[in-house]
Amino acid sequence: MExxxxxWAVVAVMGGIFLLVTAEQLPIGLLSQIAREMGVSEGAAGLMVTVPGVVAAFAAPLLPVAVGRMDRRVMLTALMVAMTVGSVLSALASSFVALLAARVLIGVSIGGFWAIAGSIAPRLVPEQSVP
Incomplete structure (x- = not known):
């Protein structure tokens, strides 16, 4: 049973990775439409992809240190909730500034999830199944 x-834990991590990569990359195909809707240039709309990437780069090394010995399962769940909240706020944003703020939350989730999931993934399965 164990x-x-x-x-199932591997499947949960895989699902989290799929959702995070989708949340991070989906706006790329919509930048022109988002720029038009938000009244910004397409270059400025590109910040929707750049901002989460930069935030993730800082969150990845800092978040695991900040949470210390917190249960990683709880942390991964919290990061997925934060990503969901960030995605909902992105969808509901009425201004470009609000949209970028929501994308910051997604960036924290991406960086933290990758840092934590990468460290636990090899321990979820028997050694011969890791590759």
Whole structure:
């Protein structure tokens, strides 16, 4: 039974990675429409992709240190909730500044999730299944 539970944990991490990459990259195909809707240039709309990437670069090394020995399962769940909140706020944003603020939350989620999930993933399955 424990073996099956570990594989469900792998599936949960895989689902989280899929959702985070989608939340990070989906706006790329919509930049022209978002720029038009928000009344900004397409270059400025590109900040929707740049901002989360830069925030993630800082969050990845800092967040694991900041949370210390907090249960990683709880932390990954909290990061997925933060990503969901950031995505909903992005969808509901009425100004470009509000949209970028929501994308900052997504960036924190991306950086933290990658840093934490990358460290626990090899421990979720038997050693011979890691590759």
């Amino acid at each position: 073996q099956q539970a570990r594989w």
